[in-house]
Amino acid sequence: MKKVIMDVDTGIDDALAIMYGLESDALEFLGITTVDGNVPLDMVNRNTxxxxxxxxxxxxxxxxxAAGPLMKPSRHVHHIHGEDGLGGALIDYPYENMCEAQFAPDFIVEAARHHPGEVTLIAVGPLTNVALAFKQEPLLGELLKEVVIMGGIVSRAGQGNSGPNSEFNIFTDAEAARIVIHGGANVTLVGLDVTKQAVLTARDIETLKGSKYYDFIKQSTEIYRTFSMDKFGLDGCALHDPLAVGFALNRGFLRTEHHYVDVDTVSPLNYGQTVCDFGGLWGEEPNVNVSLEVDSARFVEDFLNVMKNASGKI
Structure with a gap:
């Protein structure tokens, strides 16, 4: 099985991504690292x-x-993920497991050194932890098999979700994103170009009725779907983070191209923009696989099948 580390800021779609990855039985989770993002770090830890x-x-x-970005104040989005970050679905859920003592970036470096060329890092939150790991180990890009990032937007100008041309994870810590993008790793960017097309609708959720996670998925996504309905007229939840996991599971879900990408950390208009040089005007070597098309129907079907086939009771 493919060895993975997931770096999360566990809100609703992070939770769905964790569920998808673990229930797929195709990924060996070495660990999950948490970062401040959708909600504060202590809440991310608790939710995870x-x-x-x-x-x-x-x-x-x-x-x-990391409890916050490298250079900016924290920025949270409770209006999308709820006051607890999971739409109230697990507020009273009992748990006894605890976080490990080791700091997340240290674990990333240690795991990559222990399994050189084998670890896929799936980052679905702000890239603060990953940047700190890259600064600690300059050869991390060579030690990791690949880095799959849910973040950015490259081909759909004006359709960002934190600025007209910026996506939340990159915008939250653009300085960290720039470090990672230029860190020498095999990077794939799974951005809003494709994730906004991969939507779990209310009708999709009803196909899960009677399955193990139906109640959790329906309740947790309700606030997300209400937000989508109010803003976009769509009763659905974009599967941003699960699609990054989906790419790790099946390359066929996405069409990617290799281009040079940089991150804007200066402009007041476009801070956090992932700028892709499709025409090679800068003459730089390509450094990122950018996702441009998604087989959304096949991906959503796979996500639903994995959820339907989960065994046991909560």
Missing amino acids: LKVLSMLGREDVPVFSG
Whole structure:
């Protein structure tokens, strides 16, 4: 199985991504690292531990990471993920598992050194932990097999979700994102170009009725779907983070191209923009696989099948 580390800021779609990855039985989770993002770090830790407890996977170690961006104040989005970060779905859920003592960036470096060329790092939150790991180990890009990032937007100008041309994870810590993008790793950017097309609708959720996670998925996504309905007229939840896991599971879900990408950390208009040089005007070597098309129907079907086939009771 493919060895993975997931770096998360566990809100609703992070939880779905963790569930998808673990229930797929195709990925070997070396650990999960947490970072401040959708909600504050202590809430991210609590949510991650609760989700693992719900899955019966307390064996997966969780490593607490950065409590805020490298250079900016924290920025949270409770209006999308709820006051607890999971739409109230697990507020009273019991859990006894705890975070490990080791700092998340230290764990990332240690795991990469212990398994050189084998570890896929799936980062679905702000890239603060990952940047700190790259600064600690300059050869980390060579030690990791690949880095799959849910973040950015490259081909759909004006359709960002934190600025007209910026996506939340990159915008939250653009300085960290720039370090990672230029860190020499095999990077794939799974951005809003494709994730906004991968939507879990209310009708999709109803196909899960009677399955293990139906209640959790329906309740947790309700606030997310309400936000989508109010803003976009769509009763659905974009599967941003699960699609990054989906790419790790099946390359066929996405069409990517290799281009040079940089991150804007200066402009007041476009801070956090992932600027892709499609025409090679800068003459730089390509450094990122950018996702441009998604087979959304096949991906959503796979996500639903994995959820339907999950065994046992919560």
